[in-house]
Amino acid sequence: MKMHDLISMARKQNRSALDEQAGKALLARYGVAVPLSVIVAGADEVAQKMKPLKFPVVVKVMSPDILHKSDAGGVKVGLKSAAEVEGAIRTMMQQPAIAAVRIDGFLIEEMAPAGQEMVIGGLRDPQFGPLVMVGLGGIFVEVLADVSFRICPITRLDAQEMLAELKGAAILKGARGRKPVSQEAIIDVLLKVGGENGLLTQHAADIKEADINPLIVSDAGAVAVDARFILS
């Protein structure tokens, strides 16, 4: 599927956002690593379809009507066999918040290796156009609002300075005996999202807000584990 098709299809379906799968497909088009995944309609398809995936995996419900999947009981992590995946899907289908709404299917995804959680976001300023944002995940973003913004497109130097100005920058460098986090991997994603010809600039007219949360950075690189794109 072409990049604009992902967006025009969502619009045709009257959706105000890309679903997780479409969002990750969009990121993958721009070279951002996303977990390997398959979609199943129900538990019966699991054994056949998930053969290419490595355990452990995560299962997430796909529904345009569910905003917070975890709260609805629609996310199960750390599943180690096809039988566990089937069981998880059957349990989800019985959750009241899931049984009552339209379900597009279930996303089965390889789990990214543990690492530093980052957030990369985007939004369109009515006067300045697309902006790109970066922060450390969890409380750093949510409680301390420790984020830096730039106007797109950014240069490599801009991306480096964005990370350097975070209050949590020392954590990336390996504070208190922890292993340093690959800043190059984060910068690489920042440029693919917010750089020259990056995702936000190319889709400036369509994307109102973007949220890659979390981007997990480990020795294996940076992986966009969840992604949300709100259309304008």
Next chain:
Amino acid sequence: MSDQEIINKFMPLFAPTTVAVVGASTKGTALPNVFIRRIREFGYSGEIYPIHPSAEEIDGLRAYRSLAETPQPVDYAYIAIAAAQIPALLAGAGGRVRYAQVISSGFGEVDEGKGLQDELAAAARAGGMRLLGPNCLGIYTPRGRVTFTEIGPREVGPVGIISQSGGLGTDIIRRGMGRGLRFSGLVTVGNCADITPSDMLEFYLADPQTRVIGMYIETAKDGRRLFEILRDAKSRKPVVILKGGRTQQGLMAAASHTGSLAGDDRVWIALSRQTGCILVDTLDQFIDTLLLFQALTPQPQHPTQRVVLFGNGGGTSVLATDFYARLGLDVMPFAQPTIDALAALKLPPGTSITNPVDCPVGTLQQEEGRVAEKILDIIYASGKPEALVMHLNLSAFVGRTKPEVLDNLVQAALRVQSHYPGQAHFILVLRSDGEPSLEERKREFRANAVALGIPVYDEMANAGYALAALQAYERFVHSRSA
């Protein structure tokens, strides 16, 4: 567009040879009559065409019925009549006006005027002119001898100003003048129905007369263009931005002031980090920073880091050291060889010869103030600072020293400066207690120092903010020149 093309485009605005004035009355009391008087007093020698529906003559000048009937095409039209009459006036100009500045209010800044503002912009296009305003005060352009203010320096200087508020524009000229600022121009742009701050920024960037640019912005409707102009300018000139409406409450005030939504604070911080423009928070910081860039040449090859404080006042030095450290400027003790060399001067007891260098008046008045040359020569030769802040508490000098001591101190510093060209920025802080005769002395002393190219500040903190802005600019240029 090349620099020369941009300059050619805007020169009729900054140096008009024909000025039309709409709204002057035969009684000579309306604002446009005052404008005519002011530009004549300011030395404007081109044509002035009053436009009036019936009068034959206004303020001794022959009046014309419309903008289309003047003997020569009009470079600049100053318009202050009832808002509703202006669109028809502009539409009827028949391509004979290049710049029209609409002073009148009652347009986009109020809900009921939004439609009229659209009409005004369309009329300006139909009349073939560029439009400044509406809802502004005018232009001050010493090179063109045109001014809307009662008071303003007659000489042309290096500071180009764009102000979205007319009243603040007046403040900038009047207060800046007292501090020694000299302008290449000041344009009030009001509601920006056509010409925006970005247009004016393009001019000042191209204009060889302008070395530093100051902008007071409440809303940037064309923020994207502002970003692109600043980015593409590659910090060729320092741009200092005083942004109104950076908080929610300020934003509401700005919305009622200029009639459109202001941008978000974080986008302005991003703009500054990406383009090297300098954001300031207050009018004082704005003037302090512009003054610094007017007087000093940025040294991006060695960005300002080490600062030497030299003057009288121990507590003042300590407080300033703390304050500068918080701003990211170092006031670090000298290395031993510097201290040894200073000790060899055998200065009187009570003199601190590390950094900050605290010299009581008793020390500073030695050799009528020429002792400073020896001290500073050692500091420059071995201390290698990037900036020297000389602070003089005038209250401690008056009545205790000969009048020439203060001058000699500054002359001594300038001589050392000339021996080490480009090494350290030299800044003077003149502290006073507000006593009238002391203030008078300070005023004269400040004027002399500014005339010598020295930026002068009232307090250490003001100088600190300005130095931190210089540091930010130098670092930005340095980081982008690799």
